[in-house]
Amino acid sequence: MRDWQLGGALATYLGATQEPTPAGLAEVVGTAVGATGCALTVDGARYLWGTDTGPWLEHPITYQGEDVGTLAIAPAGPVDELAVAVAAPLAMVRLAAETDALRRAGDTAARELIDDRWRAAAEMEAERRGLERDLHDGAQHHLVALRMSLGLLEHAVATGGVQERVTDLLARVDNAERVLVNTAAGVLxxxxxxxxxxxxxxxxxxxxxxxxxxxxxxxxxxxxxxxxxxxxxxxxxxxxxxxxxxxxxxxxxxxxxxxxxxxxxxxxxxxxxxxxxxxxxxxxxxxxxxxxxxxxxxxxxxxxxxxxxxxxx
CATH class of the missing domain: 3.30.565.10 (Histidine kinase-like ATPase, C-terminal domain)
Structure with missing residues (x-):
């Protein structure tokens, strides 16, 4: 009789809730069989309904050849048939918990990925701005000197002494090119x-x-x-x-x-x-x-x- 009552109680419980839990199953089992206490252990966590007076006799619960937890009721007694009846619901509860844990882990990973993308974008922008500053502060210094040398060359064309100015100008062009290449490559x-x-x-x-x-x-x-x-x-x-x-x-x-x-x-x-x-x-x-x-x-x-x-x- 109590197996029939338990089966009906489990069906009613599973049909009425969207998120069955080990604690809820312990309450349904304990109530259906008239126990004073019922304990389910899943993944090392113990879920108790009723009084914890003991003594307890833990019975393993297996579903499709896999251990899914243990069951104990008070007063202690044989629970073989109860373990069989509760195996499928407990496996479902365990699977739901694992799925929820994976979902949370996936959400966390997705958030971390978004954060990493934003961080990478920010670092790239910082690098770009740093390179921009290096070019502005370093290479541009040479380009300004080059422009001034061009002004001196223009003056030399009018007054003589062009060759010396041209040699200096070519050296400054080479130096400016070297600085630009080194700066773009991050070379100090x-x-x-x-x-x-x-x-x-x-x-x-x-x-x-x-x-x-x-x-x-x-x-x-x-x-x-x-x-x-x-x-x-x-x-x-x-x-x-x-x-x-x-x-x-x-x-x-x-x-x-x-x-x-x-x-x-x-x-x-x-x-x-x-x-x-x-x-x-x-x-x-x-x-x-x-x-x-x-x-x-x-x-x-x-x-x-x-x-x-x-x-x-």
Whole structure:
């Protein structure tokens, strides 16, 4: 009789709920057979209905040759027939739980994939902007010098001495091409990598008579990202002065301090309204900020320009 009652109770329970659970099955079994307690163990988790007075006699439940859990009722007694009756519903419950776990895992994986795609896109954009800044701050410096050399060549055509200017111009074209190729490939100047910031700035600015470089106070090496950032900031500062204040005297100073790395770039040009500045000053700030530093630009029409920067230890 109790097997018939259990079968009917299980059918009613499974038909009335969309998500059968081990705890719900334990309640249905215990109620149908008049037990005081019923316990189902599935995947190591124990689901109890009624009182946990025991003693319990665990009985394995198998479905199609596979263990799906154990069943025990109180008071203890033979549960062979009950185990057979509850096997298929318990296997269904277990399968539903596994399917739900796989669904949640799939949802998590999908979200992680979306996050990874967004992260990859953001990193690609950051790399693109970094390359754009490198080209702007490094290679453009050479192109500005090339344009100025063309102006000198034009003057030489009118006054003589063309051959010397042409030779210098060709050398500058070769140098600009080299810098463009290296920058696009992510290659930093050899002097910067091997000998540090002071050597790299000396090598780069030595051929510009209007630029005075003071690196006597720079004796310490810094992380590569810091030296690279400050190197390009200084080149961009010189580049801005040469473009907007042609002929002005430019002084670049880089030195150590007890707090970190300090640098300045000043010119005695016509100055400008800082509030109306373009992307060049934004690049300076972005580079310094990327390594935890700051850049301050002060200028006014008729008063020259002073750029100061600092990267803490």
């Amino acid at each position: 100047p050899v002097a910067l990598v091997i000998n540090g910031l002071a050597a790299a700035l000396t090598t780069e600015l030595a051929s510009h008579p209007e630029v005075v470089l003071d690196v006597a106070g720079l004796r310490r090496r810094y992380p590569a990202v810091v030296e690279s950032a400050v190197y390009f900031v200084c080149l961009e500062a010189v580049n801005n002065s040469r473009k907007h204040a042609p002929g002005a005297r430019v002084t670049v100073t880089v030195r150590d301090s007890y707090r970190g790395l300090e640098f300045t770039a000043t010119d005695n040009g016509p100055g400008f309204d800082v509030t109306a500045a373009g992307s060049g000053l934004h690049n300076l700030s972005a580079r310094a900020t990327a390594v935890g530093g700051t850049v301050d630009v002060r200028s006014a029409p008729g008063h020259g320009t002073r750029i100061t920067g600092f990267v803490p230890l």
